[in-house]
Amino acid sequence: MNPHRTSGRAAAADRLARADRSRTFPPLPVRTGARGLFAESWWGSAWLDALETTALDSARLARGRTYARDGHVDTINITPGRIVATVRGSRPRPYSADIRLRTLSDQEWDGLLEAIAEEPDHLTALLAKKLPRALADAGTRLLPGPGDLVPRCSCPDHGRPCKHAAALCFQVARLLDADPFVLLLMRGRGERELLDELSRRNAALTAREARARPAAATPPPPSGRGPEAREATPTAASGPAAEVASGESAAPGTSTGHGVLARVALADRPRPPLPPPLPAPPQPGRPPALPDGDGLPFDPAALEFLAADAAARAHVCVSAAGSPGPGAGRPAVHSPFPSLPPWEDAIRLTATAHPTAGLTSTTRALYRDLAAATGRTTTDVARSVAAWRQGGPEGLALLDTTWNPPAGDFDRARSALLAADLPSLRPRHNHLTDPGRGIQLRFGRDHRWYPYESEPGTEDWWPTGPADPDPVGALTALLAR
Numbered sequence: 001m002n003p004h005r006t007s008g009r010a011a012a013a014d015r016l017a018r019a020d021r022s023r024t025f026p027p028l029p030v031r032t033g034a035r036g037l038f039a040e041s042w043w044g045s046a047w048l049d050a051l052e053t054t055a056l057d058s059a060r061l062a063r064g065r066t067y068a069r070d071g072h073v074d075t076i077n078i079t080p081g082r083i084v085a086t087v088r089g090s091r092p093r094p095y096s097a098d099i100r101l102r103t104l105s106d107q108e109w110d111g112l113l114e115a116i117a118e119e120p121d122h123l124t125a126l127l128a129k130k131l132p133r134a135l136a137d138a139g140t141r142l143l144p145g146p147g148d149l150v151p152r153c154s155c156p157d158h159g160r161p162c163k164h165a166a167a168l169c170f171q172v173a174r175l176l177d178a179d180p181f182v183l184l185l186m187r188g189r190g191e192r193e194l195l196d197e198l199s200r201r202n203a204a205l206t207a208r209e210a211r212a213r214p215a216a217a218t219p220p221p222p223s224g225r226g227p228e229a230r231e232a233t234p235t236a237a238s239g240p241a242a243e244v245a246s247g248e249s250a251a252p253g254t255s256t257g258h259g260v261l262a263r264v265a266l267a268d269r270p271r272p273p274l275p276p277p278l279p280a281p282p283q284p285g286r287p288p289a290l291p292d293g294d295g296l297p298f299d300p301a302a303l304e305f306l307a308a309d310a311a312a313r314a315h316v317c318v319s320a321a322g323s324p325g326p327g328a329g330r331p332a333v334h335s336p337f338p339s340l341p342p343w344e345d346a347i348r349l350t351a352t353a354h355p356t357a358g359l360t361s362t363t364r365a366l367y368r369d370l371a372a373a374t375g376r377t378t379t380d381v382a383r384s385v386a387a388w389r390q391g392g393p394e395g396l397a398l399l400d401t402t403w404n405p406p407a408g409d410f411d412r413a414r415s416a417l418l419a420a421d422l423p424s425l426r427p428r429h430n431h432l433t434d435p436g437r438g439i440q441l442r443f444g445r446d447h448r449w450y451p452y453e454s455e456p457g458t459e460d461w462w463p464t465g466p467a468d469p470d471p472v473g474a475l476t477a478l479l480a481r
Helices: 003-020 041-050 056-071 107-119 120-127 163-178 179-188 190-211 227-236 241-246 300-321 342-353 361-374 378-400 409-419 471-479
Strands: 023-025 073-079 082-087 096-100 149-152 427-429 433-434 439-443 449-453
Touching: 003 120, 003 190, 041 163, 056 163, 056 227, 073 163, 073 179, 082 163, 096 163, 107 120, 107 190, 179 190, 300 342, 342 361, 342 378, 361 378, 378 449, 409 433, 409 439, 409 471, 439 471, 449 471
Parallel strands: none
Antiparallel strands: 023 073, 073 082, 082 096, 096 149, 427 433, 433 439, 439 449
16 A cells, blocks of 8 residues: 555545534624523523623623624634634724633543434434433533633633623524534534544444344245255345346346445436525625734734735625526636736725725824835825725826827817806816816726816815716816815
């Protein structure tokens, strides 16, 4: 046997085992409706009982319940013995909360798996996402008791638990309601790992029972040694099994006395088409805010910034691809994000990751960092961001460059403005300007008009408002500001 192939299979199995022992759950939806019991299953309620019986402050529990109900808990990651999530509080940066729980020993797992294998109803209930009381109350204790849950949090509150850790516990109760295998993962084993081990134990148990069962009585052979006896033997073994034994093939789809032939089960056959892909959401999602941390090799704000941009780009690509028509393949789609020079891409990132027009402390700091990294001024960055928001790459190009449009739409625009009784604008290159009023329209190569304004008598032009294919509409909106 090739040792490299064996080591490759072992490495792949190890990767699958590690993946099986880690589950990540997206933020749960806001809980609406009655404000009664938070958990719906008896095992979810037992989980919360373990939390509430050791809590030192009921007020913190109440605030944690409110945090959980209002959706303050972000993505939850569960691994053996540990539950981790970020919880948004009153500060801009969320806190990192985690819950520790003792994992079961190998001996405890052996007893638990044996109990499940010996009682098929237990496995049936688990596969139906139910936790049998008899299994939970068996020799191996699955559910936590008083003091078993150890909460931790990065917040300055030293309560046990604080409201952030309590909120995480309440949300975990909802996960347990939906899938008791989450509890088994907390105790040390993943779902696939458990099902594989239960399959092996069930096979071994069936084999032991078959050996213990007395041998079935076989019919006595026909009496006599004459030709009649020899002729009776194949007659008794007639049917599909006899055909297979004698080399005859059964009809396709025909089952023998012992099951379906392997060549029939594995034969190529038409399969139903795949279901259509889900529609793209109307807006891209926002990544969760990351907590502050010391000694990180990256800036959390920069990582959030890039994650938001990746989500926005993926949303645009999926929306542009659309769904294939019936019986047709998906049409080829060119990338909606052409390659950009570093300066333009930096402006695109800044404009799309923070789409609001107002200046905040966050955007000011971002503009300062970008100006320092590119050798520009903060004003240059702010003006370029406004141009990108106004018209994307074309809006940014019009900010610093002029061009001479051919005769046509640009020439007809002055007549249209005069016919609408709007101010007369002086043409120069692709600009129509009234310096006395501090207003200007710039004609883009995409045949749209980009409004600008400036302090009267100066040349400090700033993009103002969205682009418009109609010069009358663009100037009317500019004068109404």
